[in-house]
Amino acid sequence: GVATKEHDIVVIGGGPGGYVAAIKAAQEGYNVACIEKRGALGGTCLNVGCIPSKSLLNNTHLYHTIKHDTVKRGIEVGEVNINIAKLQTAKDTVVKQLTSGIESLFKKNGVTYYKGTASFVDANNVSFAPTDGSEETILKAKDIIIATGSEPTPFPGIQIDEERIVSSTGALALKEIPKKMAIIGGGIIGLEMASVWSRIGTEVTIIEFQNAIGAGMDGEVAKTTQKLLTKQGLKFMLGTKVTKGVREGETVKIEVESVKDGKKSELDADVLLVAIGRRPYTEGLGAEKVGLDIDNRGRLVIDSEFRTKVPHIRVIGDVTFGAMLAHKAEEEGIAAVEYIKNGHGHINYANIPSVMYSHPEVAWVGQTEEQLKEAGIKYKTGKFPFIANSRAKANQDTDGFVKFIAEAETNRVLGVHIIGPNAGEMIAEAGLALEYGASTEDVARTCHAHPTLAEAFKEAALMTHGKAINF
Ligand code: FAD
Numbered sequence: 001g002v003a004t005k006e007h008d009i010v011v012i013g014g015g016p017g018g019y020v021a022a023i024k025a026a027q028e029g030y031n032v033a034c035i036e037k038r039g040a041l042g043g044t045c046l047n048v049g050c051i052p053s054k055s056l057l058n059n060t061h062l063y064h065t066i067k068h069d070t071v072k073r074g075i076e077v078g079e080v081n082i083n084i085a086k087l088q089t090a091k092d093t094v095v096k097q098l099t100s101g102i103e104s105l106f107k108k109n110g111v112t113y114y115k116g117t118a119s120f121v122d123a124n125n126v127s128f129a130p131t132d133g134s135e136e137t138i139l140k141a142k143d144i145i146i147a148t149g150s151e152p153t154p155f156p157g158i159q160i161d162e163e164r165i166v167s168s169t170g171a172l173a174l175k176e177i178p179k180k181m182a183i184i185g186g187g188i189i190g191l192e193m194a195s196v197w198s199r200i201g202t203e204v205t206i207i208e209f210q211n212a213i214g215a216g217m218d219g220e221v222a223k224t225t226q227k228l229l230t231k232q233g234l235k236f237m238l239g240t241k242v243t244k245g246v247r248e249g250e251t252v253k254i255e256v257e258s259v260k261d262g263k264k265s266e267l268d269a270d271v272l273l274v275a276i277g278r279r280p281y282t283e284g285l286g287a288e289k290v291g292l293d294i295d296n297r298g299r300l301v302i303d304s305e306f307r308t309k310v311p312h313i314r315v316i317g318d319v320t321f322g323a324m325l326a327h328k329a330e331e332e333g334i335a336a337v338e339y340i341k342n343g344h345g346h347i348n349y350a351n352i353p354s355v356m357y358s359h360p361e362v363a364w365v366g367q368t369e370e371q372l373k374e375a376g377i378k379y380k381t382g383k384f385p386f387i388a389n390s391r392a393k394a395n396q397d398t399d400g401f402v403k404f405i406a407e408a409e410t411n412r413v414l415g416v417h418i419i420g421p422n423a424g425e426m427i428a429e430a431g432l433a434l435e436y437g438a439s440t441e442d443v444a445r446t447c448h449a450h451p452t453l454a455e456a457f458k459e460a461a462l463m464t465h466g467k468a469i470n471f
Pocket residue numbers: 012013014015016017018035036037038042043044045046048049050051053116117118119147148149150168169189281283284285316317318319324325326327328329
């Protein structure tokens with residue numbers, strides 16, 4: 001018969017949710033195994049998501065700055081060129097370093113790493129089919145954590161070939177700079193890819209069904225973002241529906257129509273990126289064999305302790321409810337293990353930051369003005385522009401603002417929305433304020449170093465209830 005190995009906990013999927021859960025479980029003294037089929041740990045995030053996109057974003061930003069933004073800084077450079085092969089190698093190198101880094105962490109913490117595909121046999125047994133084709137094993141476990149993640153949502157009728165018609169995975173790996181790129185979807189992934197390629201010469205058009213970009217951003221921030229990205233050369237077609245996208249040789253023909261009046265038009269591109277969102281991934285998992293519930297959006301259904309209806313099978317990350325973000329998956333990985341060990345764990349879903357790594361960056365946490373209006377909650381805002389911040393001025397990088405939203409009566413921080421240089425780092429301070437239940441007075445009375453961008457954060461907090469000093 002098939003060989004059986006026993007573990008206390010088996011984790012299915014080695015992405016940010018799964019690998020963090022596995023390490024945490026090992027640290028808590030469990031005999032834990034993690035099964036991952038892609039051949040590398042780190043999941044979507046490290047292999048084809050967060051990390052490769054940030055490598056390309058950072059390096060194309062540097063290129064763009066050196067090429068277009070040095071003269072007024074008193075720096076004279078010669079000819080500046082992009083070497084796309086090396087740009088991609090730099091990206092691949094960091095991905096390799098980080099994914100193999102997790103393998104070392106597994107060794108250090110004593111997590112058993114199984115390279116292959118997991119599939120349920122029954123509620124306590126998972127079959128493991130090794131990637132190298134060697135014999136199948138049954139892994140028996142007391143507790144099982146599913147962290148199988150997500151995949152790009154396909155666009156009905158549009159065939160992805162990852163060459164001319166690409167998902168984010170193909171868009172991260174292009175070997176040539178396209179002359180023209182069209183992107184379906186003005187969400188974070190679409191806009192980050194738009195930034196990468198447009199900075200190195202691609203003419204990018206973003207086609208978005210909604211009348212605003214940046215799904216979920218505060219309305220005022222989304223408008224400012226669109227304005228700044230337009231200034232950088234991105235073209236937006238909002239309120240526009242794609243009806244067709246087909247490859248014809250080396251070009252892609254796209255047909256669109258206006259959502260409002262049905263007016264049709266056509267465009268073509270060298271590359272069409274489909275970036276309309278991601279959907280939970282459970283293919284081949286055999287969830288049905290143990291009777292796990294899957295909702296109409298493909299998500300594995302769980303209770304507040306991450307339990308499926310088979311209580312010792314828990315689910316975390318993109319494959320279940322909530323924001324599809326790496327840090328959300330990681331928090332859930334920790335909390336799920338805490339539930340197994342102690343019967344309680346903690347995540348504050350009202351305090352999960354979002355960041356778009358364009359330039360300037362956009363970052364937010366807590367509630368938007370739109371959400372508060374809808375909930376009928378009275379609030380005040382304080383908004384400080386980076387143009388009035390000394391560090392931003394010195395850096396010649398002054399686009400954007402910090403906006404605080406505070407409860408009208410108490411000044412309690414309800415949300416912070418930033419568009420500006422380093423917004424993604426600065427939002428951590430907002431998260432701390434929210435977590436500690438701070439008021440904007442608490443933030444405004446905290447000494448911030450001068451000259452830093454974070455002073456804009458402090459002054460925006462002050463402006464919800466007092467007057468800014470520098471604006
Ligand atoms: P995943 O990372 O998807 O990992 C699941 C893993 O499970 C996969 O490696 C898969 O191979 C494996 N698996 C699935 N089924 C099986 C099976 N049956 N057997 C064995 N293994 C299996 N998030 C951020 O927070 N910040 C960002 O900047 C950011 N940028 C992104 C950019 C892009 C282009 C994309 C696509 C995503 C980005 N994300 C970002 C989202 C982030 O990648 C995900 O939220 C995160 O990876 C989810 O983690 P996870 O562990 O739930 O799933």
